[in-house]
Structures are given as structure tokens and as C-alpha cells.
Amino acid sequence: MISLRLFLLILTTLVCREIAGNTPNTMLMAAMLATAGITLGMGLLFKASALTLLMTTPADEPNFGVRDERLQRIRGGLEAAWVMLLPAALLLTGWGAWLNSLEQSHLPQFIAMLGWFLPSLCLILLIELTAAQFDELTTPPSLQSPNDWQTHFRIRLRLGEIPGLVTCLTPVLAIALFSDIGHWTLGEEHSGIVLALLTVLSLGLVLSSVPLWLGKWLGTSPAKCPKLLERFMQYRSGLRMPQLQLLTIGGDGRWNGAAIVGWLPRWRQLWLGEDLIADLDDEQLDMVMMHEFAHVTRRHFWWRSLPIVGAGLAMLLTFTLGHAWFSTVAVDAGPASNSIQAGALPGGILAPLPLIKLLGCTTAVLALLLGLSTAARVCELDADREACHLAVLHCSWAQGEPARAAARLSQALVAILADSAATQRATWLHPSLTKRLENLARLSA
Structure with a gap:
């Protein structure tokens, strides 16, 4: 998405x-x-x-x-x-x-x-x-x-x-809103600790509420197929995810995917596209659900957050060092430092301190993009492998047959992604279809 x-x-x-x-x-x-x-x-x-x-x-x-x-x-x-x-x-x-x-x-x-x-x-x-x-x-x-x-x-x-x-944008706007509330209620002199607490509070509210309002926006509804619900409840119980909910999305031909939504267990949901349910048989659909369950059991949510934390720390370190350096230069330069800081470039860009910020932002962005892409692709391949392991443990038709589970997941991936060349290619957050099939073929060997 x-x-x-x-x-x-x-x-x-x-x-x-x-x-x-x-x-x-x-x-x-x-x-x-x-x-x-x-x-x-x-x-x-x-x-x-x-x-x-x-x-x-x-x-x-x-x-x-x-x-x-x-x-x-x-x-x-x-x-x-x-x-x-x-x-x-x-x-x-x-x-x-x-x-x-x-x-x-x-x-x-x-x-x-x-x-x-x-x-x-x-x-x-x-x-x-x-x-x-x-x-x-x-x-x-x-x-x-x-x-x-x-x-x-x-x-x-x-x-x-x-x-x-x-x-x-929701986390960004939530942080801005809570910062405004902090200024209005505590005044300009409130400490950085209070701002940090407000930021954590806003992010917590966003992480807990995103599945709810995003689901309403996308038009999710409780799954209606009794057979599918029965299997989902069985797997949910075996995997000890009592609060996980199963919802479906009417894709109107535009969404035939599956996703686990929600960072916090209490508000976590499994979304399945109605087109996906119609296109796959029971065993293939079981493997799609096992793949999504694997993201939870392997804690991929937190692994994917590490590049975000790392990029944020890198940006904070760069800004801190930049301000410390500029303060030192300002003391040495005396009144001339004002003209250095206020040297305007086109569009009101300032130099040189904002250039230091630009360097920090650029470095953090590159690290973030590379880290997110690497982590997401590794997690997808790991979820495919773990899905086969979970199927052997929890699916009656796959007990003792990991090769069969891998084959059924491969068939499901082909059914979902083989419609066009665009869906088969590697994307920013997903490995290519060929890479995923090769990964599963090793389990079948």
C-alpha cells in the first residue's frame, strides 16, 4: 500500500x-x-x-x-x-x-x-x-x-x-497536534522531556487506532464464510492469538491481497481480500493465512522498525553535532556569526546550519530506505519459510508434509502475483516472485 x-x-x-x-x-x-x-x-x-x-x-x-x-x-x-x-x-x-x-x-x-x-x-x-x-x-x-x-x-x-x-501522515500530524497542545497548556518554557512524552503518547494513540479508522476507510467487514471462519478460529487458538480478528475487503477487482494490520496485539487484525478468497482453494488460503501469522510469531513488526529508530538516532546525532559546531563557530566569529546564519539562498533557505541539517537528513533518509527495504524483503522470505513450519504444526492436511505446504504456498503466490509482469518484479518492500519461489523450493527439496 x-x-x-x-x-x-x-x-x-x-x-x-x-x-x-x-x-x-x-x-x-x-x-x-x-x-x-x-x-x-x-x-x-x-x-x-x-x-x-x-x-x-x-x-x-x-x-x-x-x-x-x-x-x-x-x-x-x-x-x-x-x-x-x-x-x-x-x-x-x-x-x-x-x-x-x-x-x-x-x-x-x-x-x-x-x-x-x-x-x-x-x-x-x-x-x-x-x-x-x-x-x-x-x-x-x-x-x-x-x-x-x-x-x-x-x-x-x-x-x-x-x-x-x-x-x-497520521503520526506526523499527531505529533504536531500534541506539540501544539503542549505549547497551549504548558507555555513556551516546557521542557524537552514533556515534548518527548507527548510524542510517545501521540504515537501510541496512532498505533492503536490506525487499524480501526483505516479499516473503516477501506470498507472492511467481518468474514462471512463459515468454513473459513472455523479454520481461522482453529489456527488462532493454536497460535495463541485470541484477540486477532479476521476481516475481509471487497476489492472491486483492485485488491486481492492479505495483510496483518496493527502493531499492538489488542488491536491486531488479519485482512483478506474477497477476490483472494474467491481465487484460492482451501489449502492455498490456509498457507496465505500462515504466512501472515508468521509475521506475528517472528515479530517482524519490530524488526522492521529498527531502520526507523536507527535513522532517527542518526538524524538526532547529526543535528546535535551541527548545533554544537555552529555554536562554537558563533562564539569565535562574534557578531559576524549572525550574517553567516542569515545568509539567505533562493526560497528563504539559510546557510550554513540548514546545510548541516540537509546533510543529516539525506544520510538518515538513505539509511532508512536501504534499511527498510532490506528488512522487509528478509522478513517476507522468512515468513514464507515459517508459514510452512506453522502449517505442519497446525494444518491437518500438512502434518508431516512440509514439501506439500511449500508447494501450496507457491501455487498461491503464483495465483496472486502472476497476472502481470509488474506484480512479479521485486518491489521496494517485497522480493520478486522468482526469489520467493526459489526460497520455497529449497523446503521442497
Whole structure:
């Protein structure tokens, strides 16, 4: 759900916020219009690309999947270009400097943070709108899909990139909101310890509530198949996960996955796509559930959090050393240090202290991306192996037959991922289908 492009979008925005100055060099209205113009221009570019794709490909039914895959590639390229354009949209236009200036003038940090992400949110909404109109014009009647773009738009808002963006932004906005509350209730002089406690409290609330509100957004509902529920309850009892809930998602042809959602056991849920349940037989579905159970038994949630903690500590260390260095330079330089700190670059960027922050942010981001990708891929392969072990222990049809469990999981992966070349390739957080099948083949040997 959270693609590399989306993750980079959020990180780039936060880095821009750190390095932006607070001395605008443009009028507020001009900064707003410039940022809105860049956003709208990217949205129109995607619409023009979609129209060109419609005019250059036949409208017959067999090419529906080809057109849709081409549009996804165009979308991926445009979103990658947007990430690279973000510094221009947020800094060179003066929008970021105005946000920081207004925040220093007692604008709530929560509202200022929303302002930083508003251009990206608007662009994604424009892209989803164009994609929904594209769906209306290209979906064959034989697929029995709704024929109005408004319905397609609602489906894309529910199952597209908006949930992923909101999921990533919720902790950031929660920390900003609790920081504002701390300023209002404790005053400007409250200690760093209080701020740390408020941050921990906000993250705790987010981690406990995300499965609830995200499930409502995606349209989850309790599983209705008695046979599936009976097997799930049996496995849940054997694995000692009494509070785990089984929910299904109506994918409307757009989600046929499975996922364990929730960091804390009390609010943890297993989500299965209704399309997935329809496409797999009982043994294959058992192996998909065992794979998700393995993420819990092997504590992959915490392993995946280590790169985040490490990147945060690296950024904190860089900022601390940077401030200590600048303080030393300021003492030696005397009054000249003010001019060093206030040396304005285009868009209100300050030097050299923000450049130190930029270096720290860049290093932390690179370490974070590499760490998250490595940890996620290793965890996926480990979950595949552990799923076979759990199946031997808890599935009556797999007792004493680990090779059969591995074969059934391999068949399930092929059924889920073999529809297109895009789903078979390695992604930021998942190894390739070939790699996973080779991993399972070693258990069958």
C-alpha cells in the first residue's frame, strides 16, 4: 500500500521543511499561486498522457489490461518527477518560507504541517480523478464494473494511494497536534522531556487506532464464510492469538491481497481480500493465512522498525553535532556569526546550519530506505519459510508434509502475483516472485 514513491514524497517534504528558512522573498499570494500552478500543471500533464494513451491504443477488450498497465507506468514516472520537483514547489516558490514564518508567528504547527503536504495531496487527488475517468472509458462491459467515473473515483480514494498517504501522515500530524497542545497548556518554557512524552503518547494513540479508522476507510467487514471462519478460529487458538480478528475487503477487482494490520496485539487484525478468497482453494488460503501469522510469531513488526529508530538516532546525532559546531563557530566569529546564519539562498533557505541539517537528513533518509527495504524483503522470505513450519504444526492436511505446504504456498503466490509482469518484479518492500519461489523450493527439496 505504501510505495517507495509515496515514502520518498513524505521524506522529501519533511527534509524541505527542515532546510527552509523563515524569511519569505515573495508575496504570500504569489507563493500560493506558484505552488498551485506547479501542482495543477503536473495534474494536467497526467491527464494529457492519459488522453494520448486512449487515442493511440485500440479500444477492444483484450487491450484493457495493456492500457491500464501503461497508465500505471506513466503515473509512476510522473509521481517520481513530482518528488524531484518538490524542492522547487515548496522552497523556490517561497511557500515553505511563508509556512515557517507563519508558524513562528504562532500559527499552529498542525496547520503548518498540513500546508507542507497540501500540494502533494491535491496532486494525488487530481491523478486519481483522471484515473477514474480513464477507468470509465476503458473498462469492458463484460467486467461488470460501475460505468460512472464518480463510482470509480470513490473506489480509487478507498483503495488507492490516499489511504497510504494518510497512514504515513497520521503520526506526523499527531505529533504536531500534541506539540501544539503542549505549547497551549504548558507555555513556551516546557521542557524537552514533556515534548518527548507527548510524542510517545501521540504515537501510541496512532498505533492503536490506525487499524480501526483505516479499516473503516477501506470498507472492511467481518468474514462471512463459515468454513473459513472455523479454520481461522482453529489456527488462532493454536497460535495463541485470541484477540486477532479476521476481516475481509471487497476489492472491486483492485485488491486481492492479505495483510496483518496493527502493531499492538489488542488491536491486531488479519485482512483478506474477497477476490483472494474467491481465487484460492482451501489449502492455498490456509498457507496465505500462515504466512501472515508468521509475521506475528517472528515479530517482524519490530524488526522492521529498527531502520526507523536507527535513522532517527542518526538524524538526532547529526543535528546535535551541527548545533554544537555552529555554536562554537558563533562564539569565535562574534557578531559576524549572525550574517553567516542569515545568509539567505533562493526560497528563504539559510546557510550554513540548514546545510548541516540537509546533510543529516539525506544520510538518515538513505539509511532508512536501504534499511527498510532490506528488512522487509528478509522478513517476507522468512515468513514464507515459517508459514510452512506453522502449517505442519497446525494444518491437518500438512502434518508431516512440509514439501506439500511449500508447494501450496507457491501455487498461491503464483495465483496472486502472476497476472502481470509488474506484480512479479521485486518491489521496494517485497522480493520478486522468482526469489520467493526459489526460497520455497529449497523446503521442497
